[in-house]
Amino acid sequence: MEGIVVILHRPQDPRNIGAVVRAMLNTGFQRLRLVEPPPFDPDLIAAVAHRPDPVLTRLTIHSDLADATADIRYLVGTSDRPHLNLPWRNDVRQWAVELHRRATVAGPVALLFGPEDNGLSREELSRCHEIIGLPINPAYPTLNLAQAVLLILYELQQVTPPSPPPSPPAEPPADLADYDRLFTVLDELITATQFVKSGNGMALRRRLRAIINRAGLSQRDAAVLTALLRAAVRR
Amino acid sequence: MEGIVVILHRPQDPRNIGAVVRAMLNTGFQRLRLVEPPPFDPDLIAAVAHRPDPVLTRLTIHSDLADATADIRYLVGTSDRPHLNLPWRNDVRQWAVELHRRATVAGPVALLFGPEDNGLSREELSRCHEIIGLPINPAYPTLNLAQAVLLILYELQQVTPPSPPPSPPAEPPADLADYDRLFTVLDELITATQFVKSGNGMALRRRLRAIINRAGLSQRDAAVLTALLRAAVRR
Missing domain, CATH: 1.10.8 (Helicase, Ruva Protein; domain 3)
Known part of the structure; x- marks a missing residue:
């Protein structure tokens, strides 16, 4: 998962940064970049995501989106709906397989998430090579920021899911x-x-x-x- | 999704009830039961989940788990790890297909989630026909309550995913x-x-x-x- 970077553009609530860190730890991702985040206390992150160090020690903060994406080969935006003349898809399960391969073959890719209130602007979406949404209830499509991050990272993780934890030894079956x-x-x-x-x-x-x-x-x-x-x- | 009921057993934080309501709305589920919940203000739920009425108008509150499950034909517990001599699985994608069929053919099934701090007790897990976990990072397997609900309901929703929203009309391609x-x-x-x-x-x-x-x-x-x-x- 080293080739996949998560970028939060102007997140507003530090608790959401904590919840994103937790979602990244749950799904095995470690590379997080913040663009113009609010002031936040690392202790607040740790209150939401216990043992956040694998993510926090590598966290970088950027003053603008160009700086945060300078080394990225492929940028994926997120939006809950299609926009005129921008490439949007929501077949996330198939997309995850393709992005996983791209991250392995072609170098760092990034997932870009916008602010909690209005999401990414049209100008920010225009920087992206593609834009994805999640195939959820069209009557109620607005996910909390951390929940959107969780579902997308979960789909990427399921491309090569971790092996299950060992089971306690079962009793031998009756003959x-x-x-x-x-x-x-x-x-x-x-x-x-x-x-x-x-x-x-x-x-x-x-x-x-x-x-x-x-x-x-x-x-x-x-x-x-x-x-x-x-x-x-x-x- | 009428045949699938979500039961929260002794949830501790009303904000988590709100986040569960939101996850249910995002994924198209409406039947929620609470066993011994803390006192909560419906306005707090609405602050986390906008327009929560499709779930809140059908919400029921129960004094014990037997009462909340009396009409349920098949009870699925949740736990992040296997327990001695209890049937645990974490192939959630395959499980979702099977549970979806069971809910359609055999009547109401329920998903049981425990309190935030310690999850379901062994006694509560023993009431369940089966127990599921999520195939996430074994080094960091503990999900927030609402995130666990979201991922499981999302997998159930993806068995028959909703059709994508209509795209804006694309410009005709160049010849x-x-x-x-x-x-x-x-x-x-x-x-x-x-x-x-x-x-x-x-x-x-x-x-x-x-x-x-x-x-x-x-x-x-x-x-x-x-x-x-x-x-x-x-x-």
Whole structure:
């Protein structure tokens, strides 16, 4: 993710900068640039994003957008709607695959996000090679700044998703002998309770076996159930 | 999305309830239930989520989790990590397709989110048919409550994404006669400037034509460029 830079243009609320830092940490991005940010206390960032150092130690602040984008090879703007004669798309899932490849092959790309109130101006959007939106509810398309950053970075992260955390060791599954011991005790319980009034009870037995098979027991599950039913039969 | 209910169990900060309402509106969900929420002012919700009525008019508040889930056919818990002997998965994209089908075919399903500080307890997770996490940075897996809700609802929304908003009418593309007029004036400019010192300048002409072809001009683009270059030739 080294080839992908996030640029916030004139963010207004320092808490949103903190929430963007957190979204970047959640999704594995570290390169953030701020253009004309408001004065902010790094402690406020840390209150929203715990352990923000991977992003904060590399953060740079710029006096204008040209300075923030000077080394960028491809600039992507963000806007919730198309604009006349500007290239807008919102197929973000497909876009993410293409941008990921571009960042790897052609050098640094940047994602540009505008101020909270009005977003990027037409002039700022005109600097961009392309503009993306998110395919969300057209009746309610306005995302909070940090939520827009999160969804776009999440889509980029999902191009090569991280491996899942290790699971705790599962109990070994029951084998058919374990199931058969359980079914035998279950039969004894049915007989002992005189639950079946007529017929041989085969339909009931089949239903109970199907329920237990669907549950997918571990050896220990089967042992516990068998012991419980055996205790019930004894009473 | 009528078959999918969001349940917040003991949320602590009313601003997070507002941010969840906003995420639901962004992604097209309307059914929210709160279990033992803190006292909150609906105006605070509206300050975070403008026009929250589609969610707030249907919001219900419950004194315990059993009451909030009584009519639910399938309960999905959320946790950032696997727990011993509980069914956890984080292939959320595939899960979203399956849950969408289940909600359509089998009736109301619910997504259960725990309190901000510690998430769902093991007892609460044990009530769930399955537990999901998000495939994000394992070194920084803890999402803000509203961001977790947003990402999960976004994945569910993307199973049948909304159609993009209509684009403004594009200008008609240039035809080859438009391009040829432009290239003719460009040739005149090259001649007039005596830019080519040796050879016939064919390599330069081919490069300029390739640049212009890649840009994909509209009729108006071609007319403006042709007029501009013609003005330059005249000087």
